[in-house]
Amino acid sequence: MSKDYYNILGVSKTATDDEIKSAYRKLAKKYHPDLNKDNEEAHKKFQEINEANEVLSDKTKRSNYDKYGSADGPQFGGFNPNGGGFSGFSSGNFSDFSSGGFSGFDDIFNIFSGFGSTTSRSTSKKGEDIAIRIELTLEEAALGVTKKIQVTRKEQCKSCSGTGAKNGTEFYTCTSCNGTGRKEYVQQTIFGRMTNVAECKSCDGTGKQIKEKCYSCNGMGYVNNTRTISVNIPAGIDEGQIMTIKGEGSTSTKKGSAGDLKIVIAVKQHILLKREGINLSVSVPIPFTLSLLGGSLIVPGIKEKIEFNIPPLTQTGSVFKIKGKGVKALNKNSYGDLYVTVEVEMPKSLDKHNKKLLEEVMSNIKEQDYADYNTYLNKLKK
Numbered sequence: 001m002s003k004d005y006y007n008i009l010g011v012s013k014t015a016t017d018d019e020i021k022s023a024y025r026k027l028a029k030k031y032h033p034d035l036n037k038d039n040e041e042a043h044k045k046f047q048e049i050n051e052a053n054e055v056l057s058d059k060t061k062r063s064n065y066d067k068y069g070s071a072d073g074p075q076f077g078g079f080n081p082n083g084g085g086f087s088g089f090s091s092g093n094f095s096d097f098s099s100g101g102f103s104g105f106d107d108i109f110n111i112f113s114g115f116g117s118t119t120s121r122s123t124s125k126k127g128e129d130i131a132i133r134i135e136l137t138l139e140e141a142a143l144g145v146t147k148k149i150q151v152t153r154k155e156q157c158k159s160c161s162g163t164g165a166k167n168g169t170e171f172y173t174c175t176s177c178n179g180t181g182r183k184e185y186v187q188q189t190i191f192g193r194m195t196n197v198a199e200c201k202s203c204d205g206t207g208k209q210i211k212e213k214c215y216s217c218n219g220m221g222y223v224n225n226t227r228t229i230s231v232n233i234p235a236g237i238d239e240g241q242i243m244t245i246k247g248e249g250s251t252s253t254k255k256g257s258a259g260d261l262k263i264v265i266a267v268k269q270h271i272l273l274k275r276e277g278i279n280l281s282v283s284v285p286i287p288f289t290l291s292l293l294g295g296s297l298i299v300p301g302i303k304e305k306i307e308f309n310i311p312p313l314t315q316t317g318s319v320f321k322i323k324g325k326g327v328k329a330l331n332k333n334s335y336g337d338l339y340v341t342v343e344v345e346m347p348k349s350l351d352k353h354n355k356k357l358l359e360e361v362m363s364n365i366k367e368q369d370y371a372d373y374n375t376y377l378n379k380l381k382k
Helices: 006-007 017-030 038-057 059-068 105-114 139-141 286-295 352-363 371-381
Strands: 130-136 146-155 172-173 183-191 192-199 209-210 221-235 242-245 261-267 274-276 278-286 294-300 305-310 317-323 336-344
Touching: 006 017, 006 038, 017 038, 038 059, 038 130, 038 242, 130 139, 139 261, 183 274, 221 242, 242 305, 278 286, 278 294, 286 294, 286 336, 294 336, 305 317, 305 336
Parallel strands: 130 261, 278 336
Antiparallel strands: 146 221, 172 209, 183 192, 242 261, 274 278, 294 305, 317 336
């Protein structure tokens, strides 16, 4: 395997989905770019954590990764001129030569048909992904919202058209590959010593080297630019989830597609409501008179305040379910429920008049109505 995703998240290979989710959230907060603005290692670690989570939180990708070392399934990747032989192999997979991986020797020769040739190869490379964190209120996460956010990304330098050279023309022919952009690299593989023609490392496959650097970008070919974009956050999104916006990352410096923008969602705690998946819960103190007599109770909801009746003699700790007043399920037309727990509150003081009235009322209530109290008295007598 090229990367040990389990080790990156600090979990075992038998970790449950909840354990993976918990480990990811903890690490994502620790290494988030907003908290490590000048720490390049933390930024790389954050990207690794996101990559590991995307694979291990998806059942199909995780299964492929566990079996083949790749989220995309069995692969017998290309030759790696930087060392390491073939990518995509994992221990015990050599049986694939006769079942599933290769259909016979023809396939083996097809894989090696490019070795020793000078066939043109694309030097394009995707731009870097960018990760940012957005904090939402519970209402925004539950109902969805459009947010305007600032994104700083690498964009092609206009002065040199992304070449890195002064005026985009100050080049000389690469002395390492004589302008071909290709070089032969000899590699020792499991099949023996082989030669592969690959992109020249000195000129990144362009066949040219910069004679004089562009003053605007100092030869980098790109400049950092901050711009504002609008992002539609869908209803039902939750803490720790990641939105990916294709093409809104950094511009490629090698004529490839732009990277992606990854938005990590954080949700503020509500002053009263608690979220558990698509369900909401709230604990409400009620006067003991309301618990005795029953009546109307007003509780907070996502869109509005909700009024409902509780029955007489409601006990403390009683839970009431209000259907459909929870959070919308992400990308589904269904809603969770609101669970209301009532806690009976006794008055702090009682004057003589009210005490006398209460005694008269309570004298009419039969003792056998107090089941728990009578059970306690019976135990006390033993």
